[in-house]
Amino acid sequence: MANDKPAAGGAAPLPKNVCPACKTPNELNSLTCKKCGEIIKKSGKGSKAPQEYDATEGSFSPACIVIPAVLILGAVLFFLLAVGRGPKPGTCEYNQGQLGKALWRYNKAHPESRMTTLNQDELIRPSRGGKPQLKERLTCPVDPSARYEIDTDGVTVICTRCTKKR
Ligand SMILES: [Zn+2]
Ligand SMILES: [Zn+2]
CATH class of the missing domain: 3.30.1300 (Pantoate--beta-alanine Ligase; Chain: A,domain 2)
Structure with missing residues (x-):
């Protein structure tokens, strides 16, 4: 067995699912320590990102509708101003x-x-x-x-x- 002890310093972030109490490495999906029974909290950040990605996937973003609408509206206004710039009949x-x-x-x-x-x-x-x-x-x-x-x-x-x- 390799002699790879974790670095000293208890406050350091624990790699994988190392027991916070006895420092025993556990399986990634284990909820409690196999040695002392301490509850192992999963590092939540790694598993949260895919959920945020799923939330935007497949749903309409407002920017997808608003930006083209604004561009079209601007083009129409520009067209109306360019055409109606001359003097109107009757003046x-x-x-x-x-x-x-x-x-x-x-x-x-x-x-x-x-x-x-x-x-x-x-x-x-x-x-x-x-x-x-x-x-x-x-x-x-x-x-x-x-x-x-x-x-x-x-x-x-x-x-x-x-x-x-x-
Ligand atoms: Zn433990
Ligand atoms: Zn006149």
Whole structure:
């Protein structure tokens, strides 16, 4: 038999199921000491870990649902913000944009007679292609007496009421 005595010092953690009273090594699954009958406490930490693993195994973790939901929600919000960023129909800014597009199309169709003073009657008149550059006359929703004009850059349409003079 090998002469391997345990190290001195009673407070040291006992290897395997060594009896805390008489230091007799016992079987791992033995509950009491085979020599003195002392109750041997099993080291609980080793057997607890698999149970914690089983608890998470097969069950839905909230993070599995919440994280994708947040990602999808963020993507939807980003999409809505990106699409709805422009001026809404019915606002003066929207009208200015529509008039600006109509003006750009008109000047492209009539490069030799570019419109220098905004003429909505001219824009709603059907062009050579049969379609008018502008569907209908637009008036400022804030102040109907305001007028839309071509800005000094010759491209942008401004409102005499809403657009701040630079
Ligand atoms: Zn014992
Ligand atoms: Zn306006």
